Amino acid sequence: MKQLLLKTDSKNTPIVIGKNIINSSLLSKFINSKDVVIITNTTIGKLHLKKITSVLKKFNLNILKLPDGEQYKNINTLSKIHDYLIKMNFDRDLTIIALGGGVIGDLVGFASDTFLRGVNLIHIPTTLLAQVDSAIGGKTGVNHKFGKNLIGTFKQPNSVIIDINYLSTLPEKEFNSGLAEVIKYGIISNPKFLKWINNNSNLIIKRNSNSLLKIVEISVKEKISIVMRDEKESNIRAFLNFGHTLGHAIEASMNYKNILHGHAVSIGMIFATMLSVDKSTLNIDEFNLIESTIKKLGLPINIPSKISTSKIIKHMSFDKKNKGGKNHFVLLKSIGKCYITNKLTNSYITSMIESFRS
Template identity: 40%
Template sequence: MKNLELDLGERSYPIFIARDVLGQPNLWAQYIAGRQVCIVTNSTVAPLYLAALKAQLSDKSVCEVVLPDGEAHKNLATLEQIFDTLLEKNHNRGTTLIALGGGVVGDMCGFAAACYQRGVQFIQIPSTLLSMVDSSVGGKTGVNHPLGKNMIGAFHQPNCVLADLSLLDTLPEREFSAGMAEVIKYGLICDAPFFEWLEANIAGLMRRDTDLLEEAVYRSCANKALVVAEDEREGGRRAILNLGHTFGHAIETAEGYGNWLHGEAVSAGMVLALSLSVELEWLNSEILTRAKSLLQQAGLPVAPPNNMDVDQFLQLMGRDKKVLDGRLRLVLLTGLGEAVVSSQAPEDVIAQVLRDAGVRA
């Protein structure tokens, strides 16, 4: 087992990474605040893992909320189902919510925990690679709005994260590839040796070799933990974790949430961000070529959808959370493992990069 801690002072918490962590409540039961527990999951994950989790909580008063699956349901209307259950079951401020699922479940459960009676405790049990290496760590929670992704939310840290690698056994190939986008992101933004390790081991990772997967999840979580510990609420450095996300969120919003998986949109967005970095003469084109190759070996798209136009792309990017005082801030690279947040990219250069990538003028 590989463990690490996200250091946030009194809000610090452990991340447990191994197969069958779920079956070892001696490690994590201490992070349940009281007797009341509400498990939030979805219609895909519940038949697979809900009974096993409940079996570990036989000494608790447990209820569950089974949400519809998919990014299309990550909204305020669906969120109400969690509040309805908590109120109907008379859960008090001592309750602990447990997110059992991917990034959508984790974000919504965490947001419900942040809001219910002005804040209760919760635990993350991510069931997808993407949620293990990204969304379950760092305390970002929220829901989508028709006009923008993740625009309604809160920072609310979990009590602990259980990255049970055995849950990935049932993950579809497309979802696994989507998670690899976030893994590769860490190598690009802050860990060049990790990127080189991924290049050497991508074939084994795509076969889901247990030892390689454990190392990839650990290195990803360790990188994110370091960045979040330095900048919990994204006032500065934490923004580098959004490499490709401004472009990617525009794709997700335009295509309809769920039609492009988040990791797929981020993959295409990272290629656009690296292409822009090359166009600005900040980055050697060799890094762009290597990144595209690695993403393609992971089964990911490296170009945006061909049914968007430049004006639509720029308009949607302008609604991104990183826009400050009307200026679009993008995460760009100055070298492998060297990311910066910049508002220096001229709009006409961004537009040219989009056109070069096949986006309609």
């Protein structure tokens, strides 16, 4: 078991990583109240509530199960959580455990930041994406009818407990999608890690325990290091959006249906890598390493044929991360060295997408 510390202005968040670590003594270290509420969804509840409730017997334990799905990450569900907490008469002496993937983490993070202006929050992420990305760094939020994650806060959780055992029940495509964010850390900040992933792709795909512990731990370390230097995303935290400019536009063009986030990001990472060869100093060997790693992990590399280039360009200009109506691309000088540019014109990007697709 490893313990890392995410230090920000607001607090120090311990992040524990291990296998089979959900037990009474570990959880008790982070629970500072008699009342505890676990908030999860129906799918995860069926699979994983039994174990965690059995180790929390000494607390006044309550459970709230939400419906499963990104479509429930909205202000109505947030309101339902608030209604529940208020009706149950909880005071600030309360610990909320968010047990789930990024949807539960973002919703519950927001609810626990706003209920009585903030109560003790423990994230127990259960998807690979949540373990390496969404549970770390304190972004909370819900979607709005005009766009994803438009309403939210920065609230660092009080602690994060990452148990790779949860990954054993994760559906194949969800696991695979999470791997895109893992590769991303290698590309943007750790060339040695990227090579290691490339050389150990078989073990990773088979979800070998030691390999999972390694990819989760290194990914979390990379994310911590970025968030500690730029918590509120005024500069280098934006490097985490590598592959996301095109990725978000692909997801939006498909109405967030029939494509998982990591899969869209994977295509976006190849495209950003191609732009980096064309516009920057990234060399072809580095391009080949990135592409081969993405392929070896079984991630997609082609833009779905049913969406048009013009639709993608349209969605790129709507992206909330585009400041001043300009496209922002994270590009590479080399593997491990990023920069952001807003100098790429729509006509250049259109022609690059066209040649990428041919």
